[in-house]
Amino acid sequence: xxxxxxxxxxxxxxxxxxxxxxxxxxxxxxxxxxxxxxxxxxxxxxxxxxxxxxxxxxxxxxxxxxxxxxxxxxxxxxxxxxxxxxxxxxxxxxxxxxxxxxxxxxxxxxxxxxxxxxxxxxxxxxxxxxxxxxxxxxxxxxxxxxxxxxxxxxxxxxxxxxxxxxxxxxxxxxxxxxxxxxxxxxxxxxxxxxxxxxxxxxxxxxxxxxxx
Ligand SMILES: C[S@@+](CC[C@H](N)C(=O)[O-])C[C@H]1O[C@@H](n2cnc3c(N)ncnc32)[C@H](O)[C@@H]1O
Numbered sequence: 190x191x192x193x194x195x196x197x198x199x200x201x202x203x204x205x206x207x208x209x210x211x212x213x214x215x216x217x218x219x220x221x222x223x224x225x226x227x228x229x230x231x232x233x234x235x236x237x238x239x240x241x242x243x244x245x246x247x248x249x250x251x252x253x254x255x256x257x258x259x260x261x262x263x264x265x266x267x268x269x270x271x272x273x274x275x276x277x278x279x280x281x282x283x284x285x286x287x288x289x290x291x292x293x294x295x296x297x298x299x300x301x302x303x304x305x306x307x308x309x310x311x312x313x314x315x316x317x318x319x320x321x322x323x324x325x326x327x328x329x330x331x332x333x334x335x336x337x338x339x340x341x342x343x344x345x346x347x348x349x350x351x352x353x354x355x356x357x358x359x360x361x362x363x364x365x366x367x368x369x370x371x372x373x374x375x376x377x378x379x380x381x382x383x384x385x386x387x388x389x390x391x392x393x394x395x396x397x398x399x400x401x
Contacts, residue, residue, distance in 0.1 A: 204245050204270035221382045222302075226251045229331050229391055230298060239296040239323050241286035241316060242304030246271035249279055259293060261286055287315040293323050299330040305363065306334040306354035313356070313366045317394070321370050327398040336360055336378055336390035345386040363390045371396055 226248070232238065234255045240248055243260030244267045252258060258279035262268050263286070271281045284290065286304060299320040305313045320330045335349040335357050349357055360376050367374045372394035379389045 204267050220384075222248060222251050224382060225302070225331075225333055225391070229333075229393055230300065232256060232298060236297045237295065237325075239289075239293055239299045239320075241289070241299060241301040241320065242307070243267070243271065243281070244303070246275055246279060246281060248300065248302065249275050254278075259296075261289055261293075287312045287319065289319050289323065295325050296323050297325060297328050299323055299328070301330070301332045303334060303354075305332055305366065306352065306357045309356055310366065314369070317367055317370050317372070320394075321372060321396060324396050326396065328396050330372065330392075330394040330396075332363070332390075332392045332394070333382075334358075334363065334390050336363065336388050338378055338388055341380075341388045342386045345380070345388055348385060348387060358390075360390050363392060367392065367394060370394070373397065 226232065232252055234253050235257065236253065237257040238252065238259070240246065240258065240260040243262045244264070246258075246260045249256075249258060249260075260268070260271055260279055260281045261284045262271075262281075263284065265283050268281045268283045271279075275281070282290070286301065287308065301316060301320065304316065308316060317330070324330065335352055335354070337346065337349065337357055337359050360378055364374055364376050375393045377391045377393075379391055380387065382389045
């Protein structure tokens with residue numbers, strides 16, 4: 190993972206600061222996560238979800254109470270906070286999302302919100318490969334990351350250029366990460382997720398079912 194951890198951006202590695210920032214810009218209890226869950230994840234009751242790079246697992250606030258949720262994050266501090274806040278509502282593991290444990294299998298949905306832009310191409314491909322292996326036949330993965338586009342506003346470009354992640358890409362480069370995976374991918378750029386000028390690339394990655 191390559192991440193800027195100097196200056197103001199170092200504060201974001203503190204779980205409470207990250208959650209507060211996320212809420213302020215609208216990613217948390219604002220419209221961001223609910224919109225992404227409703228329009229891209231649409232989880233049904235009892236859905237089995239693997240959240241890669243789960244952070245403090247704030248997504249759980251927007252998932253059905255019956256979800257069978259496993260969150261994995263490389264940060265001990267974020268996982269500690271997730272356990273304190275959500276307890277038995279999910280399972281929370283410290284781990285690298287590019288080499289997850291083999292027992293993480295048979296999920297309906299794998300999520301990686303805000304993770305690929307922290308990973309170089311080889312790491313990101315490994316994450317997507319592991320996501321495909323962790324899914325049931327017919328399962329889906331959804332990734333969400335900041336994106337550079339030619340038409341984005343200068344403010345959005347400035348904000349995204351100062352993200353902690355060092356691998357913000359264009360939509361085509363995000364899509365290319367899925368080359369060689371079994372996913373059927375649809376890519377959408379959204380500028381309506383946060384309250385601030387910003388652009389997100391959402392990849393809906395569907396795993397086919399084996400032919401009868
Ligand atoms: C921008 S935060 C997003 C957190 C959460 N998904 C959310 O939507 O709030 C990116 C997260 O990815 C985690 N991360 C980065 N590289 C990782 C890796 N290789 N394995 C697991 N987690 C990773 C970071 O620790 C951080 O919690």
